[in-house]
Amino acid sequence: MSDTSFEPSIVAFVCNWCTYTGADLAGTSRITMAPNVRIIRLPCTGRIDTLFIIKAFERGADGVIVSGCHPADCHYTAGNYHARRRFAIFRELMDFVGIDPLRVTFSWVSASEGGKWADVVNTATERVRKFGPFQMYPKPAEYVGE
Amino acid sequence: MSRIGVFICHCGENIGRTVDCARVAKSLSELPGVVHSIDYKYMCSDPGQALIKQAIREKQLDGVVVGACSPHMHEKTFRKAAATAGLNPFLCEMANLREHCSWIHEDRDRATDKAVDLGRFIVEKIKYNRPLSTIQIPVERRALVIGGGIAGIQAALDIADGGREVILVEKDPSIGGHMSQLSETFPTLDCSQCILTPRMVEVAQHPRIKLLAYSEVDSVEGYIGNFQVRIRRKARSVDETKCNGCGECQKCCPNKKIPSEFEEGLGMRTAIYVPFPQAVPNIPVIDRANCAFFKARAKRVKKAVCGKCAEVCGRQAVNFDQQDEFITEKVGAIVAATGYQLYSIGKKQDSKNLRGYGEYGYGEIPDVIDGLQFERLASASGPTGGKILRPSDQKEPKTIVFLQCIGSRDRAKGIEYCSKICCMYVAKHTMLYHHKVHGGKAVVFYMDIRAGGKGYDEFVRRAIEESHALYLRGRVSRITRNGETIRVQGVDTLSGEPVSIDADMVVLATAIRPQPGVEALAQKLSVSYDQHGFLNEAHPKLRPVETNTAGVFIAGACQSPRDIPDSVAMASATASKVLGLFSKELLEREPLIARVDGLTCTGCFHCERVCPYGAVERKQVKDRKGRLLKIIAEVNQGVCQGCGTCQATCPSKSVDLDGFTDEQIYAAVNAL
Numbered sequence: 001m002s003d004t005s006f007e008p009s010i011v012a013f014v015c016n017w018c019t020y021t022g023a024d025l026a027g028t029s030r031i032t033m034a035p036n037v038r039i040i041r042l043p044c045t046g047r048i049d050t051l052f053i054i055k056a057f058e059r060g061a062d063g064v065i066v067s068g069c070h071p072a073d074c075h076y077t078a079g080n081y082h083a084r085r086r087f088a089i090f091r092e093l094m095d096f097v098g099i100d101p102l103r104v105t106f107s108w109v110s111a112s113e114g115g116k117w118a119d120v121v122n123t124a125t126e127r128v129r130k131f132g133p134f135q136m137y138p139k140p141a142e143y144v145g146e
Numbered sequence: 147m148s149r150i151g152v153f154i155c156h157c158g159e160n161i162g163r164t165v166d167c168a169r170v171a172k173s174l175s176e177l178p179g180v181v182h183s184i185d186y187k188y189m190c191s192d193p194g195q196a197l198i199k200q201a202i203r204e205k206q207l208d209g210v211v212v213g214a215c216s217p218h219m220h221e222k223t224f225r226k227a228a229a230t231a232g233l234n235p236f237l238c239e240m241a242n243l244r245e246h247c248s249w250i251h252e253d254r255d256r257a258t259d260k261a262v263d264l265g266r267f268i269v270e271k272i273k274y275n276r277p278l279s280t281i282q283i284p285v286e287r288r289a290l291v292i293g294g295g296i297a298g299i300q301a302a303l304d305i306a307d308g309g310r311e312v313i314l315v316e317k318d319p320s321i322g323g324h325m326s327q328l329s330e331t332f333p334t335l336d337c338s339q340c341i342l343t344p345r346m347v348e349v350a351q352h353p354r355i356k357l358l359a360y361s362e363v364d365s366v367e368g369y370i371g372n373f374q375v376r377i378r379r380k381a382r383s384v385d386e387t388k389c390n391g392c393g394e395c396q397k398c399c400p401n402k403k404i405p406s407e408f409e410e411g412l413g414m415r416t417a418i419y420v421p422f423p424q425a426v427p428n429i430p431v432i433d434r435a436n437c438a439f440f441k442a443r444a445k446r447v448k449k450a451v452c453g454k455c456a457e458v459c460g461r462q463a464v465n466f467d468q469q470d471e472f473i474t475e476k477v478g479a480i481v482a483a484t485g486y487q488l489y490s491i492g493k494k495q496d497s498k499n500l501r502g503y504g505e506y507g508y509g510e511i512p513d514v515i516d517g518l519q520f521e522r523l524a525s526a527s528g529p530t531g532g533k534i535l536r537p538s539d540q541k542e543p544k545t546i547v548f549l550q551c552i553g554s555r556d557r558a559k560g561i562e563y564c565s566k567i568c569c570m571y572v573a574k575h576t577m578l579y580h581h582k583v584h585g586g587k588a589v590v591f592y593m594d595i596r597a598g599g600k601g602y603d604e605f606v607r608r609a610i611e612e613s614h615a616l617y618l619r620g621r622v623s624r625i626t627r628n629g630e631t632i633r634v635q636g637v638d639t640l641s642g643e644p645v646s647i648d649a650d651m652v653v654l655a656t657a658i659r660p661q662p663g664v665e666a667l668a669q670k671l672s673v674s675y676d677q678h679g680f681l682n683e684a685h686p687k688l689r690p691v692e693t694n695t696a697g698v699f700i701a702g703a704c705q706s707p708r709d710i711p712d713s714v715a716m717a718s719a720t721a722s723k724v725l726g727l728f729s730k731e732l733l734e735r736e737p738l739i740a741r742v743d744g745l746t747c748t749g750c751f752h753c754e755r756v757c758p759y760g761a762v763e764r765k766q767v768k769d770r771k772g773r774l775l776k777i778i779a780e781v782n783q784g785v786c787q788g789c790g791t792c793q794a795t796c797p798s799k800s801v802d803l804d805g806f807t808d809e810q811i812y813a814a815v816n817a818l
Contacts, residue, residue: 024216027245035251035260040267040814043806047790052815059818076789077674077694077758
């Protein structure tokens with residue numbers, strides 16, 4: 001059942017050197033895209049702990065995007081390879097943990113691919129919109145700061 | 147409790163038109179820990195920055211969040227502003243409300259909601275920021291240059307003239323590289339050795355250059371500012387301190403029939419030899435594989451054989467017992483300038499991805515030669531004294547056919563790239579041939595003419611118009627022996643006619659490849675290389691002389707095919723990078739690097755395995771009695787580049803990346 005008025009909340013973990021810069025380029029080029037994605041900047045996709053993804057869903061995200069440099073282009077030479085391997089294993093864990101793997105998008109966006117980033121954002125938004133809100137985890141107790 | 151200041155920028159209309167900045171500032175002011183929250187037209191301007199500094203002082207802020215453009219634009223600006231107001235610069239961060247928000251959305255309400263979210267992520271993250279200080283590591287202000295061709299020579303001279311010591315290592319007995327083999331250089335037709343040898347002598351005499359010829363890099367350890375390089379000084383069998391370059395040894399050597407490497411096989415040398423008369427250093431080397439004395443010794447013949455050079459030497463400089471010697475040098479920067487080799491026209495290739503040219507005779511037809519061999523024929527100090535003569539019968543060729551793109555731009559032969567210099571040197575060869583052999587006919591088979599440098603196109607025009615070289619656009623399908631001549635069968639695509647020429651000599655413009663053994667050197671330097679062996683630059687557009695390994699730079703044809711002016715320019719560029727690196731006694735690095743918590747580290751070393759830079763070292767933890775308790779990981783602050791792969795891999799989460807710690811990222815995610 002698809003709810004066309006549902007606006008999914010999507011978190012994107014992106015690498016600083018390629019995708020973040022590519023998203024900057026999309027901005028400079030004034031390419032319009034769905035406003036559902038919130039970017040969290042990391043130095044490299046290799047930094048992404050799979051727990052970040054689970055945490056995002058736990059905190060209310062309906063979808064997650066992970067995006068980094070193309071293979072062989074990682075600013076730190078090999079971080080994106082580690083991310084890819086981690087993600088390949090994590091895919092199997094996702095089912096077990098209750099997350100539909102299709103809610104998580106993995107992409108390579110280089111610093112010159114502003115248009116591609118917009119496509120990734122729009123495609124992921126529409127896909128998650130069709131899946132509806134993520135309701136597998138009950139809401140945790142209110143987060144209290146220090 | 148934090149005292150965070152939030153500053154939302156309108157950026158004129160750029161953010162303000164789509165995002166309700168006042169609402170964003172108000173929403174964020176309601177977050178716990180935020181004590182100051184305003185919006186302003188232009189935060190990066192002087193008055194804007196003044197607002198930040200004032201707020202830091204008046205409200206004793208311990209964190210600053212600027213919601214504005216991309217951090218790639220102004221993070222440094224705002225960090226500097228915070229620092230001048232007395233706040234640690236790493237307690238200042240930016241939320242990207244422009245490139246990632248106002249510029250890509252149209253709905254004002256939704257864009258403002260998103261801006262509030264993005265701001266909140268950074269506010270929650272910054273609560274976990276720690277004050278950090280730039281890391282200072284000492285720098286050994288000496289440089290190592292690997293390769294003594296024109297690029298290596300230029301880099302060494304520039305660094306030495308800049309006041310720093312240089313060690314120049316060259317694997318051949320003399321420096322000079324391929325440029326010393328050339329007859330004349332395009333587009334000026336300068337005599338190559340005339341412009342090169344003064345530089346070579348300058349290198350030898352420069353007080354700050356330590357020249358280690360006939361030597362190779364054996365191993366490299368350490369990191370930027372602190373490399374330890376082990377160099378093998380190969381045994382010449384001649385004592386450098388005693389030899390005075392008189393040349394008597396070469397005159398008396400009985401073995402005069404060894405094909406000379408310098409003459410590309412077209413001339414001979416002796417077993418004890420100096421590669422060419424202008425060699426620097428002008429000290430001979432004994433080719434032990436071809437020397438009678440050493441061959442007898444290897445067979446354990448009791449009676450000494452030959453040894454004439456030692457008898458004749460007035461300074462007793464010949465030392466048959468000399469061994470390779472190892473020395474270790476400490477340097478702060480390394481420049482790789484190893485140059486190129488030509489694609490072989492023979493059957494045997496040194497890479498299994500390459501296929502030779504059977505259709506051109508696999509190099510077995512004696513009068514089918516390559517570009518460097520033609521240079522030796524044309525060279526006044528070459529095997530024919532500068533006369534163009536056929537290697538087979540020493541007769542003057544009346545027709546020479548030049549083939550461009552041999553190996554280059556040819557996927558079937560294993561090389562897709564263009565070798566850049568061949569169009570120019572073939573034009574040069576036709577001109578040299580025209581000057582030397584009156585009535586000689588030069589034919590060039592080409593695919594395209596690439597003459598993009600200064601004066602280059604005019605030069606090719608001269609070859610066509612003044613030297614009357616016949617340029618045919620097409621490829622050659624076969625070259626075969628036809629009695630005394632060579633039959634060249636090709637096509638002229640502009641007229642559509644097949645062409646068959648009976649040539650006296652054929653010159654193949656073969657592809658430029660990296661030197662053999664460069665992959666092994668690259669691995670010693672931790673520098674990456676592509677499938678052809680060319681060393682990889684850090685960024686092809688904006689960082690062409692640096693590599694992804696801090697402190698290692700590249701110059702010349704080892705990065706990609708390149709002519710002399712560009713190699714020289716690149717070498718000077720590496721020198722400026724090296725001198726910049728050496729301009730301070732201490733090297734400052736951004737502290738956004740990993741740290742290991744020694745208490746929780748279990749010593750599994752998964753981090754060591756995944757670190758792309760080898761920045762993880764092993765540290766021994768001992769108790770008060772000196773007993774070894776455990777060996778744990780430690781991050782080398784000089785090498786770590788801050789990617790964070792180690793942290794994501796660590797099973798015990800003992801390593802953290804400052805600036806992107808787990809706490810910080812979870813805080814941002816929790817703020818959803």
